[in-house]
Amino acid sequence: MQPYTKHESIAALMNRSNVDTDQIIPKQFLKKVERSGFGVHLFHDWRYNDDGSDNAEFELNKPAFKGAKILVVGDNFGCGSSREHAPWAIADYGFNTIISTSYADIFYNNCFKNGILAIVVSQSQLDALMAEIAANEGVKFTVDLENRTVTTPAGNGFTFEIDPFRQGNLLSGLDDIGLTLKHVDEIDAYEVKHKQSYPWLWV
Amino acid sequence: MKKTMYEKIWDSHLVVDVEGQAPLIYVDRHLMHEVTSPQAFEGLKISGRKVRNPHSILATMDHCVPTKNRHLPIADPIAKKQIEVMADNCKENGLNLYDMKSHNNGVIHVVVPEHGFVHPGMVVVCGDSHTATHGAFGALAFGIGTSEVEHVMATQTLPQKKSKTMLVQVNGELSKYSTAKDIALAIIGKIGTAGGTGYVIEYAGDAIKKLSMEGRMTLCNMAIEAGARAGLVAPDEKTYEYLNGKEFAPKGDNWEKALAYWNSLPSDAGAEFDAVVTLDAADIAPQVSWGTSPEQVIGVNANVPAPESFDNEGKRKACESALAYMGLTANMPITDIKIDYVFIGSCTNGRIEDFRAAAEVAKGTKVANGVTAIAVPGSYHVKDQAEAEGLDKIFIDAGWEWRDPGCSMCLAMNGDELTKGQRCASTSNRNFEGRQGKGGRTHLVSPAMAAAAAAAGHFVDIRKL
Numbered sequence: 001m002q003p004y005t006k007h008e009s010i011a012a013l014m015n016r017s018n019v020d021t022d023q024i025i026p027k028q029f030l031k032k033v034e035r036s037g038f039g040v041h042l043f044h045d046w047r048y049n050d051d052g053s054d055n056a057e058f059e060l061n062k063p064a065f066k067g068a069k070i071l072v073v074g075d076n077f078g079c080g081s082s083r084e085h086a087p088w089a090i091a092d093y094g095f096n097t098i099i100s101t102s103y104a105d106i107f108y109n110n111c112f113k114n115g116i117l118a119i120v121v122s123q124s125q126l127d128a129l130m131a132e133i134a135a136n137e138g139v140k141f142t143v144d145l146e147n148r149t150v151t152t153p154a155g156n157g158f159t160f161e162i163d164p165f166r167q168g169n170l171l172s173g174l175d176d177i178g179l180t181l182k183h184v185d186e187i188d189a190y191e192v193k194h195k196q197s198y199p200w201l202w203v
Numbered sequence: 204m205k206k207t208m209y210e211k212i213w214d215s216h217l218v219v220d221v222e223g224q225a226p227l228i229y230v231d232r233h234l235m236h237e238v239t240s241p242q243a244f245e246g247l248k249i250s251g252r253k254v255r256n257p258h259s260i261l262a263t264m265d266h267c268v269p270t271k272n273r274h275l276p277i278a279d280p281i282a283k284k285q286i287e288v289m290a291d292n293c294k295e296n297g298l299n300l301y302d303m304k305s306h307n308n309g310v311i312h313v314v315v316p317e318h319g320f321v322h323p324g325m326v327v328v329c330g331d332s333h334t335a336t337h338g339a340f341g342a343l344a345f346g347i348g349t350s351e352v353e354h355v356m357a358t359q360t361l362p363q364k365k366s367k368t369m370l371v372q373v374n375g376e377l378s379k380y381s382t383a384k385d386i387a388l389a390i391i392g393k394i395g396t397a398g399g400t401g402y403v404i405e406y407a408g409d410a411i412k413k414l415s416m417e418g419r420m421t422l423c424n425m426a427i428e429a430g431a432r433a434g435l436v437a438p439d440e441k442t443y444e445y446l447n448g449k450e451f452a453p454k455g456d457n458w459e460k461a462l463a464y465w466n467s468l469p470s471d472a473g474a475e476f477d478a479v480v481t482l483d484a485a486d487i488a489p490q491v492s493w494g495t496s497p498e499q500v501i502g503v504n505a506n507v508p509a510p511e512s513f514d515n516e517g518k519r520k521a522c523e524s525a526l527a528y529m530g531l532t533a534n535m536p537i538t539d540i541k542i543d544y545v546f547i548g549s550c551t552n553g554r555i556e557d558f559r560a561a562a563e564v565a566k567g568t569k570v571a572n573g574v575t576a577i578a579v580p581g582s583y584h585v586k587d588q589a590e591a592e593g594l595d596k597i598f599i600d601a602g603w604e605w606r607d608p609g610c611s612m613c614l615a616m617n618g619d620e621l622t623k624g625q626r627c628a629s630t631s632n633r634n635f636e637g638r639q640g641k642g643g644r645t646h647l648v649s650p651a652m653a654a655a656a657a658a659a660g661h662f663v664d665i666r667k668l
Contacts, residue, residue, distance in 0.1 A: 022635045031281040033241035076397040082332040084348035113350035190218045200453035
């Protein structure tokens with residue numbers, strides 16, 4: 001995983017709530033056995049016309065949002081299926097930051113495993129960010145994870161909360177499994193005890 | 204201290220809890236299917252790690268498998284490869300796999316209980332959001348992403364944040380026409396699809412106690428549709444009776460030891476929950492979803508809501524766009540909605556009880572002109588049982604297709620899908636845009652409601668049949 005560094009980037013706006021993982025990456029693209037190459041299918045059913053051409057009506061197809069790394073979106077983003085193909089597609093498309101009022105549980109976890117910072121803001125903060133982008137499409141925000149700040153040209157910046165463990169892992173790009181395996185002795189000891197307490201699980 | 208069932212399971216599975224790190228919890232059972240596992244096996248291989256406890260894993264093939272002409276090679280080359288990769292990965296790592304040709308094959312969340320692989324008090328994970336199903340046994344069961352699948356294979360643990368607890372109390376008695384599915388939908392209608400976010404739900408009350416194990420599985424299955432991490436029902440005599448004698452259930456002395464443990468699991472009287480929601484079962488009419496989110500649901504006797512009936516801007520906008528996508532008019536009666544397709548099956552409603560309920564309604568009817576109706580058992584064992592009871596004949600005589608098991612039209616990955624504009628009465632769990640095929644329109648209902656719609660060509664209030 002790439003370490004997350006401070007960056008200034010275009011913020012794209014999707015003013016939609018309850019965007020589900022079936023929309024983020026429709027099921028016909030889940031048959032691949034690799035992790036890469038999902039970006040081209042991100043939001044497929046909204047993004048492309050039936051003939052495969054770009055749907056000019058779809059938000060992310062606006063020229064002003066080209067190259068955006070920040071996605072500003074409505075509440076309960078990523079609900080539905082657990083498919084990690086959703087954050088794979090988001091990251092592969094080029095986003096490394098999402099800003100919303102709320103995320104579905106599994107999706108939120110999946111983001112951090114893939115170097116995506118999912119920032120939670122209040123409704124009024126989100127409304128201000130959305131208004132700023134709508135008034136000035138192509139506007140760039142600066143995200144500083146170390147100091148937990150987002151700054152914007154119109155002064156809608158804020159400090160955000162994040163679990164220090166997740167923050168540390170994103171900043172260092174550390175592998176979760178490696179971290180857990182530092183505790184392998186404790187896992188071994190737990191298993192010995194577990195076998196004594198629940199012998200029927202081990203036959 | 205008085206503890207909830209969730210807190211008891213959490214405490215007994217805590218392996219490491221140190222400052223500055225997410226707590227590590229132990230995983231007893233790991234379920235797998237072909238769609239969310241290949242990249243995890245690849246990661247394991249690249250890092251030179253091994254599966255820590257192969258015996259904790261049970262795998263099946265369900266999402267991509269065809270539900271007819273199983274004897275032929277899979278036509279879709281990418282699906283075929285995914286199936287082959289699954290078989291190779293399981294073989295290489297010594298895992299128990301019910302492959303497409305196995306008589307134990309079926310939808311993972313239907314197959315696992317059939318073999319008694321999940322018991323009360325376990326922590327159970329799967330790269331699938333509907334893992335919540337197994338909460339019906341009083342196990343903490345939840346969906347994970349593929350990175351976490353790899354993590355569990357390598358370490359048998361997961362870093363987890365402790366959830367808040369929500370008690371959903373369903374009092375009173377359900378009418379004979381309403382089912383666990385209707386309870387699940389009514390709860391989501393009440394609290395919304397994000398209402399359970401951050402919580403583990405415990406379902407309790409007379410109406411829940413009276414549900415069969417199959418019904419409890421249907422209910423817990425949809426906990427994720429309310430945004431919850433997991434759903435739980437306290438284990439009781441029904442749970443024990445269901446498990447007793449199954450392949451992976453404890454035997455002999457171990458059965459007695461397990462029973463003693465299981466009996467200690469229910470929440471202590473007076474244990475506090477972070478939130479409490481109460482419903483009266485008698486108020487729950489057979490439900491029909493009208494929109495593109497499971498929270499957009501209403502009783503069959505009601506009308507499609509109008510955007511202006513919602514008190515907040517977000518919900519008004521969501522209603523407008525759902526009505527446009529679904530091709531419905533505000534205020535039209537639900538029973539005026541005509542359908543093109545009916546699907547009975549899935550990890551929500553693909554169990555024997557579901558086919559019995561549907562067959563009872565389908566018996567002696569004919570599928571309406573222009574309607575296609577398919578019945579897809581959740582497993583070969585469900586299929587066998589249904590055939591032994593003659594249910595297949597009832598469906599076939601009524602003009603239904605009787606298929607082989609798989610996820611099928613619940614997520615339409617295997618070629619069973621709607622075409623643009625087609626409308627389906629479906630016993631599955633999600634009515635998202637395009638879920639059953641691009642441009643397809645899904646209405647979530649119970650099996651009996653689906654069977655009644657198949658015969659009439661539109662939704663009907665089964666209480667009036």
